[in-house]
Amino acid sequence: MSKIQKIKGFSDLFSPESTIHTLMENLARQVFATYGCQEVRVPILEKTELFARSIGEETDVVQKEMYTFADRKGRSLTMRPEATAGVLRAFIESGQYSGDGSTKLFACGPMFRYERPQKGRLRQFHQLDVEVLGTDAPQADAEVVLMLWTFLSKLGLKNLALELNSLGCPECRPVFHQRLRDFLATIDQTQLCEDCTRRAGTNPLRVLDCKVPACKALVENAPSITEALCSGCAEHFSQVREILDSAKLPYRLNDRLVRGLDYYQRTTFEVVSGEIGAQAAVAGGGRYDGLIKQLGGPDLPGIGFACGMERLALLYGEAHIPAPDFYLAVLDSRALNTALLLAQRLRERGFAGEVSFEARSIKSQMRQANKLHVKTCLVLGQDEMEKGQIMVKDMATGVQKNIGQDDLEQALGFRKP
RNA sequence: GUGGGUGUAGCUCAGUAGGCAGAGCACCUGGUUGUGGCCCAGGAUGUCGCGCGUUCAAGCCGCGUCACUCACCCCA
Numbered sequence A: 001m002s003k004i005q006k007i008k009g010f011s012d013l014f015s016p017e018s019t020i021h022t023l024m025e026n027l028a029r030q031v032f033a034t035y036g037c038q039e040v041r042v043p044i045l046e047k048t049e050l051f052a053r054s055i056g057e058e059t060d061v062v063q064k065e066m067y068t069f070a071d072r073k074g075r076s077l078t079m080r081p082e083a084t085a086g087v088l089r090a091f092i093e094s095g096q097y098s099g100d101g102s103t104k105l106f107a108c109g110p111m112f113r114y115e116r117p118q119k120g121r122l123r124q125f126h127q128l129d130v131e132v133l134g135t136d137a138p139q140a141d142a143e144v145v146l147m148l149w150t151f152l153s154k155l156g157l158k159n160l161a162l163e164l165n166s167l168g169c170p171e172c173r174p175v176f177h178q179r180l181r182d183f184l185a186t187i188d189q190t191q192l193c194e195d196c197t198r199r200a201g202t203n204p205l206r207v208l209d210c211k212v213p214a215c216k217a218l219v220e221n222a223p224s225i226t227e228a229l230c231s232g233c234a235e236h237f238s239q240v241r242e243i244l245d246s247a248k249l250p251y252r253l254n255d256r257l258v259r260g261l262d263y264y265q266r267t268t269f270e271v272v273s274g275e276i277g278a279q280a281a282v283a284g285g286g287r288y289d290g291l292i293k294q295l296g297g298p299d300l301p302g303i304g305f306a307c308g309m310e311r312l313a314l315l316y317g318e319a320h321i322p323a324p325d326f327y328l329a330v331l332d333s334r335a336l337n338t339a340l341l342l343a344q345r346l347r348e349r350g351f352a353g354e355v356s357f358e359a360r361s362i363k364s365q366m367r368q369a370n371k372l373h374v375k376t377c378l379v380l381g382q383d384e385m386e387k388g389q390i391m392v393k394d395m396a397t398g399v400q401k402n403i404g405q406d407d408l409e410q411a412l413g414f415r416k417p
Numbered sequence B: 001g002u003g004g005g006u007g008u009a010g011c012u013c014a015g016u017a018g019g020c021a022g023a024g025c026a027c028c029u030g031g032u033u034g035u036g037g038c039c040c041a042g043g044a045u046g047u048c049g050c051g052c053g054u055u056c057a058a059g060c061c062g063c064g065u066c067a068c069u070c071a072c073c074c075c076a
Helices: A016-033 A046-056 A061-063 A084-094 A139-155 A173-186 A192-204 A213-218 A231-246 A309-313 A333-348 A361-371 A381-389 A403-409
Strands: A045-047 A069-072 A078-079 A102-113 A123-135 A160-166 A264-273 A281-287 A302-308 A326-330 A353-355 A374-378 A388-394 A400-404
Touching: A016 A102, A016 A123, A016 A139, A016 A309, A045 A046, A045 A084, A046 A061, A046 A078, A046 A084, A046 A333, A061 A361, A084 A102, A084 A123, A084 A302, A102 A139, A123 A139, A123 A309, A139 A160, A139 A231, A139 A264, A160 A231, A173 A353, A231 A264, A264 A302, A281 A309, A302 A309, A326 A333, A326 A361, A333 A353, A333 A374, A333 A403, A361 A374, A381 A388, A388 A403, A400 A403
Parallel strands: A326 A353, A326 A374
Antiparallel strands: A045 A078, A069 A078, A102 A123, A123 A302, A160 A264, A264 A281, A281 A302, A374 A388, A388 A400
């Protein structure tokens, strides 16, 4: 029989990768909770219309990257390509937004986009997502950025760069777009690369961050969104920056930072790494005032971000994975049952470790203990069994002693409350 | 959707001009009567991705196919 393979762009995560994902997810939960985020678990499958309306009908994500299919009654459903839309739909549908203040939500899980896989990009990938709803205060923008940066710092990630921009609002963005189109009309468009010739019509902002040197040179003097912001947006952005400056958070203003989803406006940001290949963004987000209303909810502002877990994992070392507390080596087959019960007792006390299921040479089992990087190797052989004892060896120092089996917890550092 | 690269042991990869399938790591056993890491000796391990073709002979050449991978596009 032929083997069945996993489908392209999907992955099976074994440890250490699975462990790393769990650790990162737990840390995110913990850090974001200190900012008041409540976890929400929302479906992976939504009505296609939800994404069409939020992400934007004309975006690449909606046009050609969604897993969309008809269910058994012919309704068009889509595997979520990002988290925000589903979280907002749930928020609106729950009707919990009555009063004052903001709602802070955390969500995570798999997302799906039909793209060609490459380094840091899969068809099923995982995101950590935060949404802060109900306030457009610049303090909220700053807090969200600080929340993200704090999480990444606690993960121990270095050499990350935070890029910040403001995309303006429905009032000033069209003005900038017109200026940009006017500018593009003045340059020799035949010199642009093939992609940019297309972009100039479809998504002029994208021309600004083209990597082709010829394009870069041509748009060097293009107008900046920053100069086109209306007074409200300019003031809002300047307050956000002021707080981040005071918090001594290092960021780089990038007036060509473009977001791929239509709903973003005002503050947008991205965290990039130079160490994980071409797919350099490990997190990205921004403000989306107006989106909640557009999805049939109240007219509330919102801001959020998502982190790509696979990309974070590329940067996160395996050194963080905790080692087991013990390995229990068994030298005599008559000791196997006793050994298992001793290990069970330790596990009930919260210690983690493994016990051998068969008696083998002490040498091979010591090797096993060493390989598992355990703190302590326990040995149960004929001698110990006869005296009701067990040998305890500290693998770091090599110091070993025989103790009574009843004293095992103390020997491993267990303190009774 | 487009372009490049790679498929050989569990992993990373050599494999010359077409002539018996290789190394390192990892694993197992022993060197030490019950002691890990370092060292030494020995050992097991293959649909050379798959199919067809050329040839006395194919891991190597040709055609096809599948998979993986990197990049473009796009994006977290």
